Amino acid sequence: MSPDGAVGEVARGGLPRGRPASPAAARFPRLRAGASYLQVAPLAVILALFLVIPILTIVVVSFWRFDEYRIIPDVVLDNYSYLLTSAVTLGLYLNTLKYAALAWVLTLGIGFAVAYFLAFHVRSTTWQMTLFVLCTIPFWTSNIIRMISWIPFLGRHGLLNQALLSLGLVDRPLEFLLFSDFAIVLAFVHLYTLFMVVPIFNSMMRIDRALIEAAVDAGATARQVVWHVVLPLCKPGIAIGSIFVVTLVMGDFITVRLMGGGQRASVGLAMSNEISLLQYPAAAADAVALLAVVLLMVAAMMRIVDVRKEL
Amino acid sequence: MRRERRSLGFWLLAAFFGLFVLFLYGPISTIVILSFQGPDGGLTFPMNGVSTHWFANLFERQAVGDFGGSFTRSIELGLLVMAITLVVSVSAGLAFRRRFRGATFLFYLTVASLIVPSILIGLGIGLIFSIAGWQPAWYSSALGAHLTWTLPFGLLIMFAVFNRFDRAYEEAARDLGAGAWQTFRFVVLPLIAPSLVGVALFGFTLSYDEFARTLMTAGSFNTLPLEIYGMTTNVTTPVLYALGTLTTGFSFAIILICLATALILQRRRARHGSDAGKGV
Numbered sequence: 311m312s313p314d315g316a317v318g319e320v321a322r323g324g325l326p327r328g329r330p331a332s333p334a335a336a337r338f339p340r341l342r343a344g345a346s347y348l349q350v351a352p353l354a355v356i357l358a359l360f361l362v363i364p365i366l367t368i369v370v371v372s373f374w375r376f377d378e379y380r381i382i383p384d385v386v387l388d389n390y391s392y393l394l395t396s397a398v399t400l401g402l403y404l405n406t407l408k409y410a411a412l413a414w415v416l417t418l419g420i421g422f423a424v425a426y427f428l429a430f431h432v433r434s435t436t437w438q439m440t441l442f443v444l445c446t447i448p449f450w451t452s453n454i455i456r457m458i459s460w461i462p463f464l465g466r467h468g469l470l471n472q473a474l475l476s477l478g479l480v481d482r483p484l485e486f487l488l489f490s491d492f493a494i495v496l497a498f499v500h501l502y503t504l505f506m507v508v509p510i511f512n513s514m515m516r517i518d519r520a521l522i523e524a525a526v527d528a529g530a531t532a533r534q535v536v537w538h539v540v541l542p543l544c545k546p547g548i549a550i551g552s553i554f555v556v557t558l559v560m561g562d563f564i565t566v567r568l569m570g571g572g573q574r575a576s577v578g579l580a581m582s583n584e585i586s587l588l589q590y591p592a593a594a595a596d597a598v599a600l601l602a603v604v605l606l607m608v609a610a611m612m613r614i615v616d617v618r619k620e621l
Numbered sequence: 622m623r624r625e626r627r628s629l630g631f632w633l634l635a636a637f638f639g640l641f642v643l644f645l646y647g648p649i650s651t652i653v654i655l656s657f658q659g660p661d662g663g664l665t666f667p668m669n670g671v672s673t674h675w676f677a678n679l680f681e682r683q684a685v686g687d688f689g690g691s692f693t694r695s696i697e698l699g700l701l702v703m704a705i706t707l708v709v710s711v712s713a714g715l716a717f718r719r720r721f722r723g724a725t726f727l728f729y730l731t732v733a734s735l736i737v738p739s740i741l742i743g744l745g746i747g748l749i750f751s752i753a754g755w756q757p758a759w760y761s762s763a764l765g766a767h768l769t770w771t772l773p774f775g776l777l778i779m780f781a782v783f784n785r786f787d788r789a790y791e792e793a794a795r796d797l798g799a800g801a802w803q804t805f806r807f808v809v810l811p812l813i814a815p816s817l818v819g820v821a822l823f824g825f826t827l828s829y830d831e832f833a834r835t836l837m838t839a840g841s842f843n844t845l846p847l848e849i850y851g852m853t854t855n856v857t858t859p860v861l862y863a864l865g866t867l868t869t870g871f872s873f874a875i876i877l878i879c880l881a882t883a884l885i886l887q888r889r890r891a892r893h894g895s896d897a898g899k900g901v
Binding site for chain 1: 628630631634635637638641642644645646647648649651652655663664665666705708709710712713715716717719721724727730731733734736737738739740741742744745746747748749751752765766768769772776822823826827829830832833836837846849850853861862865868869872873875876880
């Protein structure tokens with residue numbers, strides 16, 4: 311249904327095929343162009359008001375000063391010089407990148423296997439769609455509740471510890487299960503694997519089955535087919551999924567706070583702490599730096615796989 | 622059906638898939654069970670009796686802040702976001718079928734809206750309101766913040782829909798003398814209706830569950846996810862699970878209604894003999 315279509319659209323390079331104008335358009339060219347502008351106007355206005363202007367505001371405010379009581383319009387580099395010289399910054403970024411890398415590897419591995427099973431092993435279309443929807447439903451439920459739902463499982467007296475204790479594998483409850491890097495990465499994988507499954511599944515469904523038969527006829531083993539045929543053809547899907555997962559993890563603050571129990575930090579969490587202390591200019595400088603890093607990472611991923619070439 | 626021996630790979634992957642589904646649904650199932658804890662029960666197993674005590678507890682105002690108010694607000698906001706997302710995405714989707722100056726730029730801007738970290742949207746909108754001295758509220762600042770998250774999904778779905786849309790139907794309608802509006806209302810709209818249900822589902826649920834963009838933009842009255850988040854820091858009883866069970870149940874109901882509606886619309890369309898959009 312829709313989600314796979316939507317992401318598939320990006321996979322193929324995004325823009326719908328522009329077609330030559332219809333006869334009606336030929337008769338009223340200016341009218342048709344005018345209609346286009348009217349039709350996109352609401353989208354353009356909303357994005358301008360709530361995306362472009364807010365980001366520009368962040369950039370401007372990142373040069374302001376602040377004290378305990380207020381923020382003061384100015385043009386100073388204090389926020390950036392603090393950000394760039396603070397020893398904390400590097401640690402925050404390294405920690406956040408660690409989460410992103412772990413979440414990426416795990417979601418990619420799991421997502422690829424799940425998508426591969428759905429696309430190549432489930433033969434009836436009805437079953438394929440049913441299982442696919444089964445995988446996507448959690449996407450439409452609350453992330454916070456999905457995180458909370460790990461408490462009874464991972465907690466000090468949770469199911470996992472109870473099981474380990476009764477099996478005699480440990481002699482006292484493991485403390486690192488909840489409120490740790492482990493819990494944070496687990497939650498990321500739990501929340502975001504979907505973003506890998508959907509685009510990769512979509513890429514796989516587009517693969518011409520004749521290619522696989524040809525590979526098998528030419529003597530390829532199942533593993534070789536996956537490695538040399540399926541994987542390269544899934545690159546656009548993998549790229550889309552990776553962009554989703556990496557940007558979501560890089561900007562996250564809520565998962566790190568809830569699953570880290572205040573013991574762990576990330577760039578987003580540091581920023582949200584500054585916001586709650588009303589240190590807006592400092593948070594704005596952080597935001598600009600984070601945006602730059604995220605955009606660089608996205609650009610790198612787009613470079614590895616030329617998404618536009620897939621049109 | 623072909624009868625073919627399944628390979629070992631199939632069974633291994635099937636088992637892996639089963640574990641994945643368990644991983645997706647297992648945790649939420651445990652909190653559903655635990656929300657029926659007895660009055661003396663705690664946040665983890667074992668169950669200390671079975672009761673609906675914690676659900677009743679939810680509706681006692683002093684126990685958990687303003688559950689009713691935040692729930693109503695979240696639904697209202699979700700419906701508002703859904704309606705705007707539908708209209709704006711369909712309209713923009715129609716426009717993108719033709720070439721116009723700035724189309725590529727606007728497309729990338731929409732994608733950017735998807736990948737810019739949520740916290741930046743919240744911070745930016747919050748800053749504007751704070752500098753201008755406006756009071757943020759769920760129906761203004763939070764509405765805008767939510768739209769930056771739902772509109773890209775809506776628009777991408779519309780792209781997928783219109784890429785598979787056979788224009789011959791429109792041309793036929795026009796040749797038969799239908800005006801632009803009539804063509805849209807009686808030909809295009811019925812054909813794309815099942816996909817619009819998808820757009821509506823994204824619009825509502827993504828808004829209903831949105832947290833990161835709402836935190837700085839909701840103003841003095843919380844939406845439900847903010848209320849739940851507040852509870853995680855100060856509520857240590859299964860009432861938290863009762864709330865989780867209720868709202869997740871609500872989400873599931875919405876999802877099922879949408880899926881069923883899309884299916885019914887698709888069947889009806891198929892009965893009427895059209896094959897447009899079958900690829901969707």
